Amino acid sequence: MSDSSFTPRVFSGIQPSGGLTLGNYLGAIKRFVSMQDEAFETVYCMVDLHAITAKFLDPATLRHNTRELAAGFIASGISPEKSILINQSQVPEHAQLAWIFNCVARMGWMQRMTQFKDKAGKNAEASSLGLFAYPALMAADILIYHATHVPVGEDQKQHLELTRDIATKFNHDFGVDFFPITEPVIEGAATRVMSLRDGAKKMSKSDPSDASRINMTDDADTIAKKIRKAKTDPDALPSEAKGLEDRPEARNLVNIYAGLADLSVDQVLAEHGGAQFGAFKPALADLAVAKLSPISGEMARLMDDVTEIDKVLARGAEQAREITAPILKKTYEIVGMVGS
Numbered sequence: 001m002s003d004s005s006f007t008p009r010v011f012s013g014i015q016p017s018g019g020l021t022l023g024n025y026l027g028a029i030k031r032f033v034s035m036q037d038e039a040f041e042t043v044y045c046m047v048d049l050h051a052i053t054a055k056f057l058d059p060a061t062l063r064h065n066t067r068e069l070a071a072g073f074i075a076s077g078i079s080p081e082k083s084i085l086i087n088q089s090q091v092p093e094h095a096q097l098a099w100i101f102n103c104v105a106r107m108g109w110m111q112r113m114t115q116f117k118d119k120a121g122k123n124a125e126a127s128s129l130g131l132f133a134y135p136a137l138m139a140a141d142i143l144i145y146h147a148t149h150v151p152v153g154e155d156q157k158q159h160l161e162l163t164r165d166i167a168t169k170f171n172h173d174f175g176v177d178f179f180p181i182t183e184p185v186i187e188g189a190a191t192r193v194m195s196l197r198d199g200a201k202k203m204s205k206s207d208p209s210d211a212s213r214i215n216m217t218d219d220a221d222t223i224a225k226k227i228r229k230a231k232t233d234p235d236a237l238p239s240e241a242k243g244l245e246d247r248p249e250a251r252n253l254v255n256i257y258a259g260l261a262d263l264s265v266d267q268v269l270a271e272h273g274g275a276q277f278g279a280f281k282p283a284l285a286d287l288a289v290a291k292l293s294p295i296s297g298e299m300a301r302l303m304d305d306v307t308e309i310d311k312v313l314a315r316g317a318e319q320a321r322e323i324t325a326p327i328l329k330k331t332y333e334i335v336g337m338v339g340s
């Protein structure tokens, strides 16, 4: 089935399990912003139901994180006039469709999810059932909107393949053409931003070392200090991308530069090839501060009085339910729920 019969619609989400990182910004949010102005309806979500799968946060912290994430979206350029902004738990059809998908997805499919294995670690028996079922809820997030395109970083690729498998199996089992086969959108120089302390590890809000990441709320001095201290090798930058192949830390900093400046890696190297890190790091720090400071300033302003954010999320939930309620109703009809 092609997705051509479906309205082009974008859905994506971020967990309010901690603060936003530069990885979230370059891998996901920048693309969220640009897709608003393309030929798509766009829906962006704070996935608070996902944020409790690893552990329950302190309730005040979860509420704060969710609002701060909404502030981060808006401050980065996501306009509530152009996009629907929602908090997942306030649109109950996500969780309702997830139950149906729990009954579509197979145990074997879920057991192959590398993020579950990574997050559960050695003690899978002690992890929550929610963590195991996480990807089925993610599929429901997407398919409850009949979303055709999902912008994400590279780490979400396997989850999006599972989303396609769930849609295909549902359509096949019920003999319908109901759910679209969603396209992942994984694009740009920084689809996998790595830790500043270890080029083999993803930059993550859950890394115990704060120096490993740039937080979207970091001030200019902190950003500059973290970049200055970022792990590198002793060599100068190469003049072509091929020269970065076995240099994960150098490659990461060049990718970050490219992502922030909207340049290709080759364009960055055409300008900075031959430079030592002593010169490149300050250039990167200046660029990062120039791009990120206006965002953190606007986030702080929005967080000063959260009524504006709460209004945006309440309106978003109403708009979202105009899309999700009919799709859930039709799903129930297909499955055979009486009274739907």
Ligand code: TYM
Pocket (backbone or CB within 6 Å): 011, 012, 013, 014, 015, 016, 023, 024, 025, 026, 027, 028, 047, 050, 137, 138, 139, 141, 142, 150, 151, 152, 153, 154, 155, 156, 159, 190, 191, 192, 193, 194, 202, 203, 204
């Ligand atoms: P989460 O909250 O871990 O990350 C949100 C988005 O940021 C991207 N990302 C990165 N990109 C590049 N480099 C990094 N270091 C980096 N770290 C994070 C992620 O790829 C993601 O796009 N399961 C999702 C949330 C989710 C979702 C959805 C996404 C729930 N339902 C439906 C899309 C559609 C997650 O944990 O993202």
